[in-house]
Amino acid sequence: MQYRIPICLLFFICCATFFSSCEQPRQTETEITNISFEVTDSLIVDVLGNLELMDINDAQNRFLLYDYGTSDIIVTDENGAILHRYNKEGDKPDSYGSFKISRAAYINDTEYLMPGMQGVFHYNINGKLIEKLPLDFEPGFRMSVGSARNIQSTESKVVLIMPGREQELDENSRHQLELIDLDERRFSPILPFPKDSKFGGDKYFDPMHTRPVFNFSNNQLLLTFANEAKLFLYSGNNFTKPDTAYALEPEIFYEYEGYAEPNTKGEMHQDRFYYGSYHQIAPMGDYIYTRYNTGVAPQKVREIINSTEPWSDEFNKAINAEMESYSQLFKDGKKIGSDFKLPDYLGSVTSAFDQENIWITANQSFEEKDYYVLYKARLVLE
Numbered sequence: 341m342q343y344r345i346p347i348c349l350l351f352f353i354c355c356a357t358f359f360s361s362c363e364q365p366r367q368t369e370t371e372i373t374n375i376s377f378e379v380t381d382s383l384i385v386d387v388l389g390n391l392e393l394m395d396i397n398d399a400q401n402r403f404l405l406y407d408y409g410t411s412d413i414i415v416t417d418e419n420g421a422i423l424h425r426y427n428k429e430g431d432k433p434d435s436y437g438s439f440k441i442s443r444a445a446y447i448n449d450t451e452y453l454m455p456g457m458q459g460v461f462h463y464n465i466n467g468k469l470i471e472k473l474p475l476d477f478e479p480g481f482r483m484s485v486g487s488a489r490n491i492q493s494t495e496s497k498v499v500l501i502m503p504g505r506e507q508e509l510d511e512n513s514r515h516q517l518e519l520i521d522l523d524e525r526r527f528s529p530i531l532p533f534p535k536d537s538k539f540g541g542d543k544y545f546d547p548m549h550t551r552p553v554f555n556f557s558n559n560q561l562l563l564t565f566a567n568e569a570k571l572f573l574y575s576g577n578n579f580t581k582p583d584t585a586y587a588l589e590p591e592i593f594y595e596y597e598g599y600a601e602p603n604t605k606g607e608m609h610q611d612r613f614y615y616g617s618y619h620q621i622a623p624m625g626d627y628i629y630t631r632y633n634t635g636v637a638p639q640k641v642r643e644i645i646n647s648t649e650p651w652s653d654e655f656n657k658a659i660n661a662e663m664e665s666y667s668q669l670f671k672d673g674k675k676i677g678s679d680f681k682l683p684d685y686l687g688s689v690t691s692a693f694d695q696e697n698i699w700i701t702a703n704q705s706f707e708e709k710d711y712y713v714l715y716k717a718r719l720v721l722e
Contacts, residue, residue, distance in 0.1 A: 372677045375669050377686070377700060377717040385420045385712040393714055394443035395452065395489075396691045396699060402465055404444055404452060405712070413444070415465045426467035428454065434469035436461040442490035442500065447522070455491050455500055460520065473520065476527055477505050488619075492556040496522045499556040505529050516552045516563075519579065530579035531563065534572050539565060543598030546612050555621040562628065566617040569593050571630070571670075586673040590616070590666065594635035610650060611641045614659060620688065624719050625695035628670045631688065636662040669719075676721070686715065695719040 383403060385391065390408040397404075402423075405414040415424040428435050436456035444454040447462075451470065454461045457479045462471040479502075491500035498520040505518060505527075515529035531552075533540035539550050549567035556562075561574040563582070569590050572582040593616040616635035621628065636644075640662055648655040666679040667689075682688075687701035700715045 381716040
């Protein structure tokens with residue numbers, strides 16, 4: 341038997357549905373009060389060691405890890421099964437050198453680049469050396485974080501921190517990064533300090549303050565510097581002048597003002613190490629995520645220096661007790677909600693493909709495990 345629904349009843353249902361949807365407007369960015377990451381999955385690698393995730397391929401099925409205990413490179417699948425394990429450290433013909441200066445970075449789903457002091461080494465995930473990209477300048481020293489993402493790629497271009505080039509230029513006009521064109525196999529210095537940056541003025545700063553923090557993806561480069569709460573955005577092949585810049589507005593962030601004369605003696609003052617520092621920039625769909633350390637108030641640093649043995653465990657414990665780490669979220673140059681903290685069991689965001697596919701390390705100091713775990717999460721705005 342067939343039933344016919346009266347037209348008047350259909351009209352009533354449609355109207356009720358329409359008004360119901362009108363009563364629940366979509367939440368706008370100005371109404372967001374809570375930002376968090378919801379863990380949706382995890383990757384467990386059954387290895388007892390001090391592992392670090394270096395990179396994940398775009399297919400998210402090959403995870404590239406580094407074991408600090410053995411200097412081994414480990415490749416796993418999406419289930420944590422170890423597919424390859426090998427060592428490329430040392431003076432062997434296919435080695436990248438005596439130590440790594442950055443995480444490795446995938447350039448496609450099966451090949452990656454590992455920077456070394458003598459150049460950039462191109463491997464496949466089996467560990468076979470495909471090519472060495474030699475430097476066209478003398479390698480040198482530059483303060484950087486070996487566990488940071490100091491090399492990143494998009495399409496046929498690679499951006500990285502490579503020490504040495506900056507020694508060829510005047511201190512405050514030095515280019516901050518290197519660009520590799522993989523088609524031409526050529527290095528080029530890029531990104532002088534922007535004019536809107538405090539580092540582009542007439543003051544001088546120490547290397548831990550000017551360390552670049554960047555993200556290079558989707559043919560866009562996002563750049564800040566460790567001790568500057570400002571984000572610069574570059575697009576396409578324009579690396580001479582940012583398209584736009586905006587303030588990051590951290591709630592607590594101790595900035596160093598610089599000094600009038602260059603530090604020609606290379607002196608490292610202990611109290612200058614503990615200003616605020618940005619550590620990460622990561623696009624997440626329509627949003628940009630950042631993470632920073634507040635640093636410690638200069639007066640408090642001096643009090644700790646005067647009351648403890650320099651660089652002692654007591655000194656480090658007192659300094660660490662004063663520091664806080666916060667995350668931020670931005671959209672179209674505007675900060676969304678308030679700065680927020682990650683839960684204690686989470687470490688740091690290591691890869692973000694979009695709002696639904698974000699990979700976060702475990703906080704090893706929160707809970708020691710006899711295996712390596714990596715969390716997959718989604719961005720939640722409430």
